Amino acid sequence: MPALSDFSLASAVTAPSVGHPLTPAGTRLRSDPSGTRATIRLMPVNITVLNHGPIRIEGDFQILDPAGAAFGLAGRTTISLCRCGHSANKPFCDGSHARAGFSDAVAARDLPPPKPKS
Numbered sequence: 001m002p003a004l005s006d007f008s009l010a011s012a013v014t015a016p017s018v019g020h021p022l023t024p025a026g027t028r029l030r031s032d033p034s035g036t037r038a039t040i041r042l043m044p045v046n047i048t049v050l051n052h053g054p055i056r057i058e059g060d061f062q063i064l065d066p067a068g069a070a071f072g073l074a075g076r077t078t079i080s081l082c083r084c085g086h087s088a089n090k091p092f093c094d095g096s097h098a099r100a101g102f103s104d105a106v107a108a109r110d111l112p113p114p115k116p117k118s
């Protein structure tokens with residue numbers, strides 16, 4: 001069995017389907033009726049900046065600390081990150097934005113092109 005770092009799409013497609021240890025983050029394996037083959041379905045991640053509140057992330061994702069360690073999310077597929085700075089549980093929202101009167105309405109807009117890297 002290949003190591004996780006050796007994972008490839010080809011091995012995923014033929015991997016056993018249920019609870020396979022080679023399933024990378026951001027994918028779902030679904031078995032065919034025989035249970036002998038699996039199909040990878042990449043799950044989109046949606047990030048929504050809420051008016052006067054947190055940044056909500058939905059889908060299959062990981063949240064990493066600066067050292068690259070993943071937060072244990074206990075299977076959550078939706079989580080909110082604080083953007084007001086008042087949460088006692090940063091980086092996660094704990095609802096303090098409402099008590100603090102955080103106010104920032106959001107509307108999507110286009111950003112300018114990135115500056116060329118020197």
Ligand code: FES
Nearest residue numbers: 082084093096097
């Ligand atoms: S956005 Fe909710 S506590 Fe900061």
